Amino acid sequence: MANSSLKSLRETADLRHLRQIIVGLDEGVILIDPDQSLLWANDAALAMHGVTEIADLGATVDEYRARFQLRYRNNHRLEADDYPIDRVVAGDAFSEVVVEVTLAGETDPRWVHQVRSLVLNDSDDDGPACLVLIIQDVSARYEAEDRFEQSFNANPAPALICRLSDLRFVKVNQGFLDMTGHQRDQVLCKTVYDIDVLREADRRDLAKERLAEGRTIPQMEAELELPEGGTKLVIVAGQPIDMGDQPCMLFTFADLEPRRKAEGALRHSEERFTRTFQMAPVPMAIGARDGHLLCEVNASFTEMTGYSATEIMGRPLGDVELWETSAMRREIEAAIDGGRDLRSHEARIQAKDGASIDCLVSTEAIRLGDDACVLWAFQDITQRKATEIELVEAIEAVMKDTSWFSRSIMDKLARLRAPQAEADGPGLDDLTAREREVLALICRGYDDKTIARTLDVAGNTVRNHVARIYAKIGVNRRIAAVAWARARGFDGEGVAVGKHVQEAVA
Template identity: 50%
Template sequence: MSQDVLTTETNRRHLQQIIAGLSDGVILLELDQTIIWANEAALSMHGVEQLGDLGANAQEYAKRFALRYRNNHPVVFDNYPISRVGRGETFSDVLVEVTRTDDEERTWVHNVRSRVLTNSRGDPESLVLIMDDVTEWASAEQRFERTFNANPAPAVICRLSDLRYIKVNAGFLEMTGYTRDQVIGASTYELDILEGAERRELAIERLREHATIPQMQAELTLPEGGSKQVIVAGQPLAFNEEDCMLFSFVDIEPRHKAEVALRQSEERFAKAFRLSPVPILVCGAADQVVMDVNEAFLDTFAYPSEEVLGKTVAEIGFFHDKGAQTRLFAALEKTARLDRIDVGLRKKTAELLDCAISADTVNIQDHPSYLLVMMDITERKRTELELVAAIEEVMKDASWFSRTLIEKLANVKSVNSPKLPSVSLAELTARERDVLGLICEGLADKEIAARLKLAPNTVRNHVSTIYSKLDVHSRSEAIVWARERGLFSGEWRTKGQR
């Protein structure tokens, strides 16, 4: 064996030992394009475990791995990096997608460069392919491309080295009427997107400094003549390893109209909210965290704002009955709105208030929220209860009531706020409905017993059960309960009218 051969084998062995542990993939070839060695990184980048899986030479490699450029065009065999280095070419930064022909689901993106190793006389001795796995970077770039192109907000990307546009999305083309060819490759001098900008000098200064350009109003010249008022902003970014500026735009006319309408609506709501003499609370629908309250709420319930804002309704604890609180929000979740629900609320001082709550579901910053309006009806309810108590005290027997008086009593009671859904007539037994109907006619227990052929004690037991189920405490309240629901309306007769 000649000295040159020994030297070559020794050099290759040393080279292989040096590069075996590199993160870059390395493939060595003979001058006849025979693949003679590859490190672990190169095998991994092709999804194989053994050198033979790459193929014996360039031709077999091409049969086992299909290559495409980043524009999705297939690479012909003569342009495969392994073929080019086999012809002695040196190149760098060739980006290709590599797919195994026996498993098309597995794809890598390689950044490939080549080296031609020479002997002491300068003659080619070995060929080297060096590759980086840039699959992750390429995927991120592809996601950016898709996001940029799909983004409905008009946008262009300008390369800062020469101030030429290298990317434009459909939103910009649709807004302005330009074609893609009219934008790509054009300079900022040919298509001045900062023309007429209200702070043009600041924008140009920031562009030179590769710094963020704040939002500002500008005027775009349109290709068919005329112009369009827009809001433009610039954000520096790196694209394809080059410093660029992403310009984004908003067509100012529809946005301006929407902002004016929204501002006016918010102003009207804010004024009504703040100036209302009735306590109002806004909380999140999902978590019931209090987002805002008006001055009337703080004054009425004697809470400082810091003990209310950011707390949940349960944490504040101003509902006297936790069960009523749970039922109210459950009903609100189901129906989206409630009207005048009687609820007992508690001030910070522990004083109880009778309130009628009306509530509705509103969207605040795209979050479903509840608007609760709480009217203090403590005095009114006390007056009504005193009136009913006085009537019951004077007239213990409902048979003494005239029809006119019963209806007036019903009218007095009907001004009370409706309660949360409670018992229905269907929950009474048939016999209990009969007894309730006769109570509504103004009959006493003895008369009901005679009419239904029941013992007086049995009638009294039915009356007691009816009171319990309807949550009432007297014959007059039972009559009003039925009257408010339109029950037995054709049977309202007093004792003297039968």
């Protein structure tokens, strides 16, 4: 309370001079007499309370307190002695007290004021001559901060804010807590390096330099340690911001863990596909959709064609001359280029040794990583075609002379069930002893090198024997020679060959 012996400013001419000084200030100014009466307020102070006359503020401190309810930003209501206007009357010097101002009878605050005090002492004694409240309307600033706070907390994108002066986290949103499993109070007492948001960053040194300078940190991958153990792959970036006039850094994150898991699953899937591809009993190849280059072939393809992977990979099928004719190659490649998948398309290919192989070709467009590819599958139908031709010949024979039905057709149909040697065709007796040995080893599935070691002869000698066998029995590939021999009851198992058989088998 004011001392009654003090001379009131109301009784002096100084009030007029003081009003002339402060009338045009942007800050609100309220002059209070030591007797707790409100002497005067400038237009800015009146506008900050939504009134036009000093009387609307109240004639005294008590009336002001009754008309305007004040509370702190944490919603704690001020007691009477805590009002800035009461504190200045009590002689308390303070600065930058922030309060929310609500009109009596209302529940929501109208303004946010930042208030400081000033005491003008009389020159003749030690008592105050005038008490001054200086007010700034900071409603817009705090509204913007509230909007930012709401947006920051509601944003599902994980985010943290650290104060640059001590690198301590001052804000964390729910997105970051959900992503990492941290608790809010565990984060807000830590620094940037306690919860290392730049751990294992690919440009960590640059990020630390930018953080120290308060400059933008570009996006980079990092690995966050999780409170329960393990890590999480993220993209982190930093943006300098100001919060309450304090320089800060806003860190935002993108969770890359789903991508890493998807890439791992894709890699494992591709590995399983590769193993299945290599072990498949069906001849298969993988080629680039653009250019028809073969990228991979499996063991069955190599066995059927005689081409090793190194001989055929990276080469267009046209250069390899896999297709029997150029017209056939163009037809198949046109279908692939047109985006059509082949299904059991009948074609004839040439093996490395020149033998023709009848196949059913199927293709499927696939992606391996980022590459568009084609999966090729080949079904060898050479034996089936030979059987079909034989059946056609039998039918044609019937059509020529039905009197042959009892003899010729029955013989041919019998051979379809259990093939036998034709009486007028070449027989085993037409082969030399050495040629029968070579044919026996062919029937056992030996290649030329193994036959050469078994018989202890040169590779060229074996190839010459094979060529003579083909010429005598009228075939041009191994599988046809095996079929010819088995049709005559010759499987090669009962033929004793050179002394190196056991060694070769071992």
